[in-house]
Amino acid sequence: xxxxxxxxxxxxxxxxxxxxxxxxxxxxxxxxxxxxxxxxxxxxxxxxxxxxxxxxxxxxxxxxxxxxxxxxxxxxxxxxxxxxxxxxxxxxxxxxxxxxxxxxxxxxxxxxxxxxxxxxxxxxxxxxxxxxxxxxxxxxxxxxxxxxxxxxxxxxxxxxxxxxxxxxxxxxxxxxxxxxxxxxxxxxxxxx
Numbered sequence: 404x405x406x407x408x409x410x411x412x413x414x415x416x417x418x419x420x421x422x423x424x425x426x427x428x429x430x431x432x433x434x435x436x437x438x439x440x441x442x443x444x445x446x447x448x449x450x451x452x453x454x455x456x457x458x459x460x461x462x463x464x465x466x467x468x469x470x471x472x473x474x475x476x477x478x479x480x481x482x483x484x485x486x487x488x489x490x491x492x493x494x495x496x497x498x499x500x501x502x503x504x505x506x507x508x509x510x511x512x513x514x515x516x517x518x519x520x521x522x523x524x525x526x527x528x529x530x531x532x533x534x535x536x537x538x539x540x541x542x543x544x545x546x547x548x549x550x551x552x553x554x555x556x557x558x559x560x561x562x563x564x565x566x567x568x569x570x571x572x573x574x575x576x577x578x579x580x581x582x583x584x585x586x587x588x589x590x591x592x593x594x595x
Contacts, residue, residue, distance in 0.1 A: 428456075430455070
């Protein structure tokens, strides 16, 4: 219900972003990718496309603040997390929640231990504590000698720890707090 209202209220902004993406580069306005959801079930996540067509055929991680695969409009919509807004469709469809562990691609979930798989006991979300902590993940990866290895062995491990902590402490008021923290970070963080 909240996601439907959100889509309705945000429809003028969604339309503006969609037109900008279409005018800025060739390809679809939306980017769809298979992610792993609740109960280890795959689903298709929706985002505004921020990269050039075919960019995900190589590395699955985006590196640095100026990854050449990212379009001009993509830099802006990523900075202000506007690329995530179409995930309200996923919330509306029941694949995701507003708050919950960010859904990962199967490639990385395959590295998880049986204990870490408990992250999948809950519906994934648009935001969570790890999204707030690692809002500048691309810049961290840019400094790594081997970005993929650094993601798997350092960033992903800390994210999973935060996901499991969220699963243990999830509540309505905690979710409200995380939503407000996310908006605050997007508005005030110079590097958001």
